[in-house]
Amino acid sequence: xxxxxxxxxxxxxxxxxxxxxxxxxxxxxxxxxxxxxxxxxxxxxxxxxxxxxxxxxxxxxxxxxxxxxxxxxxxxxxxxxxxxxxxxxxxxxxxxxxxxxxxxxxxxxxxxxxxxxxxxxxxxxxxxxxxxxxxxxxxxxxxxxxxxxxxxxxxxxxxxxxxxxxxxxxxxxxxxxxxxxxxxxxxxxxxxxxxxxxxxxxxxxxxxxxxxxxxxxxxxxxxxxxxxxxxxxxxxxxxxxxxxxxxxxxxxxxxxxxxxxxxxxxxxxxxxxxxxxxxxx
Amino acid sequence: xxxxxxxxxxxxxxxxxxxxxxxxxxxxxxxxxxxxxxxxxxxxxxxxxxxxxxxxxxxxxxxxxxxxxxxxxxxxxxxxxxxxxxxxxxxxxxxxxxxxxxxxxxxxxxxxxxxxxxxxxxxxxxxxxxxxxxxxxxxxxxxxxxxxxxxxxxxxxxxxxxxxxxxxxxxxxxxxxxxxxxxxxxxxxxxxxxxxxxxxxxxxxxxxxxxxxxxxxxxxxxxxxxxxxxxxxxxxxxxxxxxxxxxxx
Numbered sequence: 001x002x003x004x005x006x007x008x009x010x011x012x013x014x015x016x017x018x019x020x021x022x023x024x025x026x027x028x029x030x031x032x033x034x035x036x037x038x039x040x041x042x043x044x045x046x047x048x049x050x051x052x053x054x055x056x057x058x059x060x061x062x063x064x065x066x067x068x069x070x071x072x073x074x075x076x077x078x079x080x081x082x083x084x085x086x087x088x089x090x091x092x093x094x095x096x097x098x099x100x101x102x103x104x105x106x107x108x109x110x111x112x113x114x115x116x117x118x119x120x121x122x123x124x125x126x127x128x129x130x131x132x133x134x135x136x137x138x139x140x141x142x143x144x145x146x147x148x149x150x151x152x153x154x155x156x157x158x159x160x161x162x163x164x165x166x167x168x169x170x171x172x173x174x175x176x177x178x179x180x181x182x183x184x185x186x187x188x189x190x191x192x193x194x195x196x197x198x199x200x201x202x203x204x205x206x207x208x209x210x211x212x213x214x215x216x217x218x219x220x221x222x223x224x225x226x227x228x229x230x231x232x233x234x235x236x237x238x239x240x241x242x243x244x245x246x247x248x249x250x251x252x253x254x255x256x257x258x259x260x261x262x263x264x265x266x267x268x269x270x271x272x273x274x275x276x277x278x279x280x281x
Numbered sequence: 282x283x284x285x286x287x288x289x290x291x292x293x294x295x296x297x298x299x300x301x302x303x304x305x306x307x308x309x310x311x312x313x314x315x316x317x318x319x320x321x322x323x324x325x326x327x328x329x330x331x332x333x334x335x336x337x338x339x340x341x342x343x344x345x346x347x348x349x350x351x352x353x354x355x356x357x358x359x360x361x362x363x364x365x366x367x368x369x370x371x372x373x374x375x376x377x378x379x380x381x382x383x384x385x386x387x388x389x390x391x392x393x394x395x396x397x398x399x400x401x402x403x404x405x406x407x408x409x410x411x412x413x414x415x416x417x418x419x420x421x422x423x424x425x426x427x428x429x430x431x432x433x434x435x436x437x438x439x440x441x442x443x444x445x446x447x448x449x450x451x452x453x454x455x456x457x458x459x460x461x462x463x464x465x466x467x468x469x470x471x472x473x474x475x476x477x478x479x480x481x482x483x484x485x486x487x488x489x490x491x492x493x494x495x496x497x498x499x500x501x502x503x504x505x506x507x508x509x510x511x512x513x514x515x516x517x518x519x520x521x522x523x524x525x526x527x528x529x530x
Contacts, residue, residue: 050371052526072373080371085364090298099294102287103372146372 001028003063003150003181004049010057011044018044020205021058026183028149031176033196034185037276041205042185043083043154049183050080050152063150076104079143079151081136083158089128093119093138096127097145104146117141117171133164140171151175153184157191169194189269201275208275220266220274227259284374288382289389296386306352307394310344314398317463318406326465330493333406336464338492341395342485343462345421348391349428350435351449353383357436358445366525384429391425392418416491416498423505424484427512431480434515437522460485480511 004026011019019041026032034042047053048060051067051074060067065074087096097114101107114123117137122130130138136156143151153172157165172195175182186192192199193213201209201216209216222240224247226233237243240263251258297303314336321332328335360366369379395417402408411417435452439445457463459472460481468476476482483504490496490504498505 052367052370072375075371075373078371080368082364082368085368087363087365087368088295088299090300091295095294099287099291100372102291103284103369103374105373142368 002026002061003028003030004032004183005061006045006049006058007060008058009045009048009055009060011041011048011053012056018205019048019055022200022202022205022207024200024207024210026181028181029176029179030197031172031182031184031195033192033199034183034202035187035189035192035196035199035272036185036202037187040202040276042187042202045202046152046154046183046185050078051075076146077149079146079148081139081143081151081153081156083154085139087127087135087138087142089126091127092124093127093130093141094123096138097141100142101145106147108145108147110145113141113145116144116174118167133160133167136160136164136168137171144175148180150181150183153182155185155187157186157188165191189272201272203276209271216271217266220271222266223264224261225264226261285378285382285385288374288378289385292382292386293389296390302352302356306348307390310340310347310394311397311401313343313463314340314401315405318402321406321464323407330489331408332464333402334408334493335489337398337402337408338488339460339462339464339485340398341421341488341492342424342460342481343457344394344398345391345424345484346428346453346457346462346481348394349387349425349430350432351453352390353387353429353432354435354439354449355445356383357433358439359442361436361525362442362527364527367527370525380433384426387429388422388425392421395421411492412495413491413497416496417488419498420484420487420491424487424508427480427484427508430512430519431515433519433523434517437519437524440528456481480508483507 002025004024006025007023008021009019009023010017010021022041022045024032034045036042044053048055049062049067051070054068063074063077065071067074091099093114094110097110101110101113111123114120117140119134119137119141122134127135127138140153140156156172157168160168169191172182172184182195184191184195196213198210198212199216200207211219221236221238224235224237224240224243226247235243235247244263247258295302296306317336317340318333321336324332326332326335357366370376399408399410403410435449436445439448456479459468459476460466460479461476462481462485466473466476466482486504487498487501487508490501491498
């Protein structure tokens with residue numbers, strides 16, 4: 001079952017082509033990550049899928065709807081967490097949830113939703129008294145209170161400290177537990193690696209890589225480093241076993257030691273940096 | 282209908298909970314009436330009106346412009362710039378229900394304010410009760426709606442939340458003075474010429490006709506048309522130029 005299907009999606013801002021004909025599919029129940037540097041077209045893509053922006057080309061289907069028509073039935077079934085938004089500062093957490101719950105035909109239980117996002121102790125707190133992390137939980141709560149099937153998270157942890165990020169990750173994992181489909185954008189690699197079933201790396205409006213995080217890493221070269229006469233030697237290879245065998249055999253034959261030898265498996269970060277080479281991260 | 286009532290309830294909760302909006306929009310005109318009212322005795326103006334009743338008619342006009350125009354414009358700009366409008370737009374709440382509820386909420390607030398103004402005038406200064414309550418009630422609703430239309434149009438022209446209150450009052454306060462909201466309007470010809478194109482002047486005229494001269498609201502169709510025209514013009518400008526997304530990032 002497909003929740004999101006994108007074929008040949010294009011978007012222009014004046015003469016600038018922000019999204020250059022991208023294709024991807026997201027399965028129901030999947031957590032899909034759109035990864036890329038700032039200005040790569042992540043938010044533009046997500047906002048087209050959410051129904052905020054019109055596309056200039058290509059086919060898009062979200063939960064069987066064309067988001068460009070912004071039908072009410074479509075909006076009953078999606079939840080959106082924006083990159084930045086404030087809510088009425090004088091209302092309580094519970095009141096804000098109740099207001100949003102009232103927009104949907106079959107909302108979730110308000111108190112249950114507040115507990116789910118971990119604001120149970122702040123139920124009657126005014127929005128203006130919440131910390132930054134708590135406000136993001138509130139954003140997530142009001143995105144969930146309509147009981148959507150598909151949730152869009154646009155850079156959910158940008159500006160968080162490490163603890164708040166880990167808490168947010170737990171929340172996203174709990175969405176998977178609820179059987180929700182999640183489309184998340186991020187420019188943090190570890191976040192994509194931690195949360196996403198599959199990742200599309202977007203650079204300058206094009207998808208340059210798409211796959212499971214582990215596949216992306218496996219396709220990358222390994223690095224062998226050692227010192228020879230005090231000079232650092234770095235060997236990049238797609239066959240680390242063979243390269244290491246040849247290297248050590250030669251060293252043994254010559255009776256030398258490979259000083260400080262180490263073999264590094266690539267991380268998603270290496271793959272990513274290679275892909276976005278030259279782009280500002 | 283259910284979603285409209287839900288949104289109307291929400292708007293009322295948001296309005297009364299927020300000290301700035303409840304204070305500036307609801308309480309401020311009442312305070313102004315009490316302050317200015319204490320300056321007037323029971324003297325009669327040259328036109329033969331009781332001065333305090335002339336002030337009351339003007340304050341009803343200022344109240345309509347303050348609640349409808351200033352309230353609507355500032356609320357919309359702040360919600361737009363905070364991302365609240367964008368957030369709401371992703372929900373199933375129809376845009377029509379949103380605006381209908383915002384308008385209904387404005388009418389409710391101003392209707393209550395008009396009642397309190399009339400009551401305060403009666404209790405403290407002995408002003409008379411309206412002899413044409415239906416015509417006056419119609420004017421209250423009509424005026425608040427027309428000024429709300431202008432507020433929507435103005436919101437589409439304001440770029441930042443910080444500046445919204447200043448811009449709106451820069452328009453509202455001079456207009457209120459020139460239109461005779463705070464009493465007389467014997468201004469030099471130039472200023473009078475400016476007042477003659479402003480909607481509030483015609484709305485105050487209508488209030489004077491109905492409250493002071495006990496005429497029917499339909500006795501001055503020209504003034505009704507001017508106020509309605511400004512309201513429709515504002516609403517149309519808003520419909521063309523209004524955006525749900527923050528302008529400043």
